[in-house]
Amino acid sequence: MLPAKNIFSYRKYWAERFGVAPFLPMSRAEMEALGWDSCDIILVTGDAYVDHPSFGMAIIGRLLEAQGFRVGIIAQPDWTSVEDFQRLGKPNLFFGVTAGNMDSMVNRYTSDRKIRRNDAYTPNDEGGKRPDRAVIVYTQRCREAYRDTPVIIGGIEASLRRIAHYDYWSEKVRRSILLDAKADLLLYGNAERALVEVAHRVAKGEHPKDIQDLRGTAFMRDAVPGGFVELDSTELDTPGKVDPHPDPYAMVTPSTCETAEQAPDAPPPVKVVHLHREIPRDHPREMTVVRLPSFEQVKSDPVLYAHASRLLHLETNPGNARALVQRHGDKEVWLNPPPIPLTTPEMDALFDLPYARAPHPAYGDARIPAWEMIRFSVNIMRGCFGGCTFCSITEHEGRIIQNRSEESIIREIEEIRDKVEGFTGVISDLGGPTANMYRIACKDEKIEQSCRRLSCVYPEICKNLNTDHSALIHLYRRARQVPGVKKVLIASGLRYDLAVESPEYVKELVTHHVGGYLKIAPEHTEQGPLSHMMKPGMGSYDRFKALFDKFSKEAGKEQYLIPYFIAAHPGTTDEDMMNLALWLKRNGFRADQVQAFLPGPMALATAMYHTGRNPLKNVRRKGAEIVQSPKGLRQRRLHKGLPALPRPGELAAFARGPGEHGPRRSHRQRQAPPGAAFPARRHGRNRRRRQAGGPQTPPPEIPHPAHAPGAVGPGTALPRRRGGADQRQNDDRINRIFQD
Known part of the structure; x- marks a missing residue:
């Protein structure tokens, strides 16, 4: 992979003299106990503060502390006023804002858009402790609290909204979160490398808005700066010569598209645009930018939205990705290429930081479910090369696996054994985003840097992928031998198509690590x-x-x-x-x-x-x-x-399709036997009688469907509806399936 400066090689900030805090402070009293008169950086998060490497704010906070900065935490502030955002005073350098480990909309709403009653990242599993679109709300409050203080946003919510995106909850395409939050800088993905560089440069006097040369960052520009070659991809592919990719390992299959037919109601014909244009051979790739369709285009044209999504995902390999730019009105949203993955020594140092491995004492005896779930688990890696289209792990953490060393992992197991209250000898998980991608990578570094595949295992496992599980098997065996450890379980998701390539691994897993x-x-x-x-x-x-x-x-x-x-x-x-x-x-x-x-x-x-x-x-x-x-x-x-x-009753409705289910019925009506009579609804009269204390109309007596004559059950044919031959065939087919 491309070289990058070690994140622990920077000269430490002068405030290092204050030493390491037992917990990063959440109040003025804690700051005074540490001898601080102010914080250099204040992190605002939608999660409860748990000082553990599975929580993003703990990792970021401890990393910045290791650079010498005084870091404070404002966890789950009251967003209805500005007071909570002034709790620690004005930061000397900047605010860092995140929604937490989860997107605030995913955290609060189900896939049916219903509000969840609980929140695993909140004390006592209490819901409603963070606002919708938390990054935007928190950033606005930080601005109100201290108008001239820079605000940098990050975390999964900001990362996945860095360009124009479809928002399921409002059912529309929203613009980049940079414009809505009015942040100075956005750090996307695992942002340790960019954040350390930004913090030191801001400490030397630079403003975050002026830092525009770092990987893994997104920001606003008025125009494309001079010296860049701009590849215009604002239109769809049309017939024409497709230039060969400059590297044979890029795995891009040349193809052409058919000519769109002209029609009175068809959109205007698109121009011929080649995605791979001829550029000067001596022009550096890092000075090339790909122009995506603008926000206004993708908002009004779903086809261009799909085109922009494809382009974005093709530019995600740090080894060959180019900068992207997308027009929003009179502004340009600029995305620098993804960050260089952390090396194993950097990962080890990051996980060896002095975490308390417990919730902040301010929470007392409150139970935090997310902490309870991971308190005895160990994260051994980052990233996932599966590329599942419904998952955000790849977009956030990248496809290149970032591994810890065996020694670092064993040290953490021993630390759990010695420090975490309630440890019974069982490590609940030894994994990561995927259980069995530890130490698995491309066989050739040059191929890895040039590859533009979206997945290393689909449609089949790439021949260049090393599927050897021996390093993971050895790690499992060492972990089981740690004194005081009785059992090591694997609870992370298993990529079974990868596991079958190593029967020895499956045997080790099944024999020793399944509960x-x-x-x-x-x-x-x-x-x-x-x-x-x-x-x-x-x-x-x-x-x-x-x-x-x-x-x-x-x-x-x-x-x-x-x-x-x-x-x-x-x-x-x-x-x-x-x-x-x-x-x-x-x-x-x-x-x-x-x-x-x-x-x-x-x-x-x-x-x-x-x-x-x-x-x-x-x-x-x-x-x-x-x-x-x-x-x-x-x-x-x-x-x-x-x-x-x-259930056969459900299957009949399913077979009829969503548009043919008939009038909406109550649960009692759906469960009633055929022919049951129901009186007209009289909610209003009953409500008035309840208020007056008078008698109410009793509900009709409906026998339980399992005991009623003619009830639907195993072996019972479904009643046919009047819907023609197609409907009868559908009902008959469903009956045959579930009576076999």
Whole structure:
């Protein structure tokens, strides 16, 4: 990978003399106890402050402290006034703002847009302690508190909204969060490298707005500066010569698109634009910028939105990515290339910082569920090269795996054993974004730097990927030998298509590291949705299950696989969901772990959901693949509910389709036997009688459907509706499936 300055090699700031804080201060009293008169940097977060390396603010805060800065934390402030944002006084350098470990909208709303009652990152699991679009709200309050203090935003919420993006909750394309938050600088991805550089340069007198040469940053510009070669990609591909990629390992397949037919209502013809233009051979790649379609274009044209999404994801490899620029009105949103991944020594030093490994004492005995979940777990790596289209891990952490050394991991296990209260000898997880990508990388560094594939394992495992699991096997064995450790479990998601390449690893995992159940995520059984997810087919699952059962039997253990599935994903049809339900029935599963697809910002699957186009392929205005997405609350609920509990009554409604379900009925009406009579609703009269203390109209007596004559049950044919031959065939087909 490209060289980069070690983040721990900077000359430390003068405030290093104050030493290390037991916890980063959250109050003036704590600052005074440390001998501070002010904070150099104040971090504002939507999560409770837990001083543990699994929490972003703890990592960032301790890293800045290691650089010599005095760092304060404002956790979950009251955003309805400015007072909480003045709690620690004015920072000498800048505010750092994040929504927390999760996007604030994902954290607060379900995939059906219902408000969640709880929040795992809040004391006592209490919901409602952070605002919607927390980064924007917090930044505005910081400005109100101290108008002339710079504000730098980061974290997953800011990262995934760095350009124009589709917002599922408002059902519209929103502009870059930089404009809405009015921040001086945005740091995207794992931002340690950029943040350390920014902090030292601001300490020397630079303003964050003037720092425009760092990887992993996004900011506003008035115009493209001189010296850059601009590649105009604001229009769609059209027929024409496609220049060869400058590197044969780039894995870009040249292709052409068909000519769009002219029609009275068709959009204006697009200009011929080559994505790979001839540029001067001596022109450095870092002085090239790709122009994306503007915010105004992608907002009004879904096809151009899909095109922009494809371009963005093709420019994510730090080894060959170019800068991107997108016009927003009279301003330019500029994205520098992604940050260089941290080296193993840097990862070790980052995780060896003096974390208290506990929630801040201000929370007292309050229970923080997210902390309870990870208190005995160890993160061994970062990144994921799976490239699943519905997931944001790859977009945020990158495809190149950043590994810790065995020694650093063993030290953390020993620290958990010695410092964390309540440790019983069980390490709950030894993993990361994916359980089994530790020390797995491209065989050749040059190929890795040149590659432009979106996934190393789809549609099949790349021949250049080293799939050797021996380093992970050795780590497991060392971890089990640590004195005081009775059991090491693996709870992170397992990439089973990768695991089957190493039967020895599967044997080690199944024999020693499964606590009775192993959760894996096939996500679906049908090729249609799987191809739009970039997930492997069920053949890999079958191979893994055979190995899992074999090694469980050899170990004399009764262990089970628990599959996870996604419903209502783009590319999923009603037929696909019925086939999934049939597979579950045939294999004896009742899939309780089914979640409906949630279109998060910047994900490729979200682009499919919004536009109906497939950005995994060249985007065309005509002749391109149209991606159907289950939309509307009723259809999404049916897709989610079908695999979980196939009931014949639900299947009939499912087969009739979302537009033919008939009038809306109450739960009692749906459960009643055919022919049951219901009186007209009289809510108003009953309400008035309740208020007056008079008698109320009793509800009708409805027998339980399981005991009623003619109740639907196993072996009972579904009643046919008057809907023509097609409807009768649908009902008959569903009956046959679930009576087999």
